[in-house]
Amino acid sequence: MFKSLTIYKVDPSWNISLDRAEEQAGKARFVECGPTQRMSMGWSEPRGEEHGRLVESVGGQWIMKCTIDKKILPASVIKKKLAERVKKIEADTGRKPHKKELKDLKEEVILDLLPKAFSKQESVAVWIDPKKKLVVLDVGSQSKGDDIGSLLAATFEGFGLTLIQTQTSAATSMAEWLRERVCPTGFSIDRDCELKTTDEAKSAVKYSHHGLDIEEVREHLKSGKVPTCLAMTWDDRVSFVLTDAMAIKKLAFLEVVFEKAKGDEDPFDANAAIATGELSKLIPDLIEALGGELAEA
Template structure:
């Protein structure tokens, strides 16, 4: 339930989510396993719990989705071991070395032959639509995986008008100031992790972990480097890494939040999960508002 990484998007037009119609739309794109020569399959699965067979879960203004992705795993070493004898045999038959295109074609043919025997690897990515704040939040550190989720939701709904939730240029400027302990998002202090990189393509990089970020040896790097990742913390609430591409990673919710609903127990699973969802969503909304407000003030 508790998100660990965030890819956030601003929804530019409110989504019309009628429960029954939405459930039917998602079911039309439900997950089914890879078959035969299929290398990757994606589809919706149950977001709240596998025993609660609904493809969409709503708690007030919050809408929870889950996308399951399955891919066939073919290690490169296995493919290459099978490929080389085929290349050798074909080169002997033709009496000449094979060109790159010929080798690639042979490799693709081999992969298609091996796929039915390959192991499968599955993962589930959850996403939250905050109807009140018009945010679509994907629980993933990967931009590619988040885009896959958006694409599938867009396919099911017919449209999903989503834009980046924050101005990246303004964020980059703000992060430079934040590392100097100025203009931080309200309620936040510097954590103890940061990464900086020189602006040129092959520029030097430096990473600090478990380090006092106000130290002179850290601050000196601001003269010729840009902040790419910066940890912020809110006492007894949350810590997270702000990244220069607008993503938020390494979310750690304080136990005061994660255990705030313990008195409910787990006898009523939906009640407990809903309560945790509400606590998490409220905290995420507070964080996103604070970060965006601090960025806009730059």
């Protein structure tokens, strides 16, 4: 259900019932791109059942699915068509189009190409904890997360969303853990890491399936490189890669997590219960490991 995590919090004053949330989500139901639309975004049934609920509740945790439809327009195709338009204008008038005219021509080219363009769809799982006022998106980048956050804010009345910030940055914490050869309680360092300089060169060193408790890693840290990602395991139950933006990628639940799962449970309910149950514990522990949540000014 979740492969990546970007974590937000909701304004504490937001409080609506499940039925009201379903009603509001229905007004933003997903519709495929129209002929001249470049992108469309909306809510689809998380269970995959046509005309089903858009906001599912499993153990009090709300699960939604954001579907995104994008038209594929390669920049090279746009550039080629634009060059053809410019060449024709030059041939017909003997002059080169000015800057504003070029901009308008480019928009015309895009509008002409959109009806013929292929589209690509993707879905993103959204988890809302209405009691803890927490929102978790199955994305590994803040830019995509912010797009879905904007949809959430437009869907639900009074839904103010902010990215969770911690007292210590993930990059600083990861560097300390590697340098001091220690990990916060409940966590362990695995065998993948990337270290990168902060200057324009962006020189990087990657370790894959390699022990990190070596002097070479500390030498890279001393020379000014900082961790951009680090593979970790929490409580011997969940493995993941933490990024310097505090996103979680390559999330995987270990076998021990599934030992008590009932075989007769609905797969959707079982997966949602396992994911939200484990992550409800991991997320607070991770925030604590990074010094706790940064209080708003």
